[in-house]
Amino acid sequence: MSMACNLCFSLHLFLLLVLAIFVQLGTSGSKVEVLPGFEGPLPFELETGYVGLGETDDDMQVFYYFVKSENNPQKDPLILWLTGGPSCSSFTGLAFQIGPFAFKIEEYDGSIPKLILRPQSWTKVSSIIFVDLPFGSGFSYAKNLTAQRSDWKLVHHTHQFLRKWLIDHPEFISNEFYMGADSYSGIPTPAVVQEISNGNEIGLQPHINLQGYLLGNPTTTRKEKNDQIPFAHGMGLISDELYASLQRNCKGEYTNVDSINELCLRDLNYFDKCLLGINMYNILDRYCEDDSPKKHESLWRRSLNQKFEDSLNSHLRVPDTRCQIYGFFLATKWANDESVQKSLHIREGTIDKWERCYTSDFKHQISSSFEFHVNLSVKGYHSLIYSGDHDAVVPFMSTEAWIRALNYSIVEDWRPWLVEGQVAGYTRSYSNKMTFATVKV
Missing domain, CATH: 3.40.50.1820 (Alpha/Beta hydrolase fold, catalytic domain)
Incomplete structure (x- = not known):
């Protein structure tokens, strides 16, 4: 050692x-x-x-x-x-x-x-x-x-x-x-x-x-964007021509692209424009600006963006009721109510304002959790890893890739799993007691 x-x-x-x-x-x-x-x-x-x-x-x-x-x-x-x-x-x-x-x-x-x-x-x-x-x-x-x-x-x-x-x-x-x-x-x-x-x-x-x-939908390697490109192509969000150009010019690496690779950067910019109106967390869901990660920020980040936090805290505007973030707006109103805090036994004066998320000064010290999955597999712990099949932020393809990299044999091959007789997703099990499943959303 x-x-x-x-x-x-x-x-x-x-x-x-x-x-x-x-x-x-x-x-x-x-x-x-x-x-x-x-x-x-x-x-x-x-x-x-x-x-x-x-x-x-x-x-x-x-x-x-x-x-x-x-x-x-x-x-x-x-x-x-x-x-x-x-x-x-x-x-x-x-x-x-x-x-x-x-x-x-x-x-x-x-x-x-x-x-x-x-x-x-x-x-x-x-x-x-x-x-x-x-x-x-x-x-x-x-x-x-x-x-x-x-x-x-x-x-x-x-x-x-x-x-x-x-x-x-x-x-x-x-x-x-x-x-x-x-x-x-x-x-x-x-x-x-x-x-x-x-x-x-x-x-x-x-x-x-x-x-x-x-x-x-776990972030694991911090390189999930490498799989966002093929996911978007497979879902019909980008053209065959753009996908081929991205593969040719970026060679499969879409994160930390060298500034001198102008052709790759051009293609990535076009890719971002194609997905501007897509809800990246569920591509079938309604697009709302505040629900989606800013394209110039890391796409694995699932906190509220600062623009919305500012508007929420200053009460300048209310989200559309059809947007997922409207529920977060209701939560903020609810949790900051005096009667709610009394019912929850909150200690008075301990916080200025309840916030579901904060958006600053978090230090990212773990570059990848893959090594921990390796260690836990050796120890024999059970694990269930599941992915929404229309999540473009952490695509199921990305999760499947690192699971394959663990290099354990398949003990139960790809099959549908059912809820009330209907296919709710697909699943596969491995010899390290890990099960992967997709969930229809």
Whole structure:
């Protein structure tokens, strides 16, 4: 092992030992009986609270939402969910993706936005912790926010949070545990899983019953744009001639293009113009300017752009109700309401304004999560990697490529999977206990 590898291993071990020292009781959780905007008592069990991190609990306080399984919480799996961004609260997962409630999309009239039940909630079969990390998102707070915003800080904070949360919830220590995440969190989450595994191996307490992880449309190599070009061609968004020219002039490399390669840059500029009116997150969905990533910014970034944040915070305009971002607008109105914060047991004066995402000063330290998938495969953890089949930001082709690069044999070949007798996507399983699936959207 090289000196550099020895140094990395020693540093990692040191961080785990530091974590062991700081895992102390410092959590507070309260049951939420009612939520403003929802009619009647909640038909599911919701707890919110804070977990203190750092040398003293006053340094950093992580806010979380915990929904117990609606089936059998004593035996069902426990999931910790991280939303992408890289700077978004996992309230996104709770209210817009896999949680038990959603916002009713209707024109905002100044009253508290209404909530409705989501019948497809993952809490039908699992208990889920939705956590406000990284710091600066949601209701979490810290003395020095800027110092806490990076890939590796997010990894360590998530790991530390989980062990402290389990100390305060010992009834869930024996439950099978899975990490879950989407989008940009495909970068830090495999590192979180590896750190949890390493912590178990050196005897950190409580022992976490880690079984695996699941990732949706995960950023992995940061070179997803290389697969956006063939994806766009296959979906009929660019012409055969432009695709052939891009292949010829760029030679398959569409990121970090040398400025002297004028022909490639010309083709890429034309490509961007062709996709200006396309919702990159779902090419079949309605295009709304604020839903789509700016073409001159990295396309894997799934946070709100600054232009929209400025308008949202200053109340200058309201998004079109037909746009996905309208739901985010409703969430901001809802979460900043005094009665909502009282129901959620938010500590007064801890944040100035609730923001689903923040858009600055996050340090990108992990260039690729591929090596963590390699390590976790060797350790035998289960994994489910799934892709929306019309997502152009992290195309399914990109995800398939790095899965193939793991070089494990196929144990169950490509086949459709069904919901109520209808094809809902396609799936394939590998000998490293990894399953890949596409989802029709």
